[in-house]
Amino acid sequence: MFKTVEEYINQYPREIQAILQKVRNTIKRAAPESIEKISYGIPTFYLQGNLIHFAANQKHLGIYPGPEAVEYFKDKLEGFKTSKGTIKFSYGKPIPYDLIEDITKFRVKEQMNRMN
Template sequence: MSQPQTIEEYAEGLAGQGRELFQQVWALAHEVVPEASEAIKWGHPAWMHSSGTILFVVSTHAKHANVTFTPSTREAFDDDLAGFTTGKGSVKLPYDHPAPDDLLRRMMASVSVSTNRLACCGCDDRGREAKPVGRRVAVGIPARLLRRSNFSVTGH
């Protein structure tokens, strides 16, 4: 079977609870980030900001789905995610539990606002300026990680 080329094709390949949960997340994405474009990235549905930044990705598995945000977005909701299995940026949603619509809605909105701010004024959520160095940009990277890199970060 070939890889899906569109989110519609991805959804058509799903069945049962996986399809139900995916369609629920897809509907939330349309509600919360209607301006986001949809694409297949790494074989999974992704929602992207107009700047090309990936807002979040959804992957479906045998017994659960993962919604993967940036690690900072996931970390911002640590208290709300206490009952969920999480990864660096991912939230595991078991099919045998109701999807946390309100929480996903808030997480989608949060990453969208953060990305809009970065794209608009070049700042992260803490007001730190992204300063290009060569072909790369760093935002909010701790100084200890910058010592041997080509990045610099300034606050304002």
């Protein structure tokens, strides 16, 4: 089991590490108040609860923002595989980092609204 996000990222080949690091930086930029940790065995950003998870899979990058975010962004997610709370970005296509940033910002607002 990994104790840090750095350990998790470092287990992968360099090309996957680069993608994971860019996703990590994108989320950090979009949610600077969040705390980075490992939860459910994968990188997680926490802000008044789990904000967003991400993980490397054999053929895709998994982003786990929860079902509300997947539903909210469904038009922008056409062409990507999704399921309840999960988005799969194939390594064979460019990773949409801007979309990941928008999804993260949506999740920050969602978490802040729950606290008020």
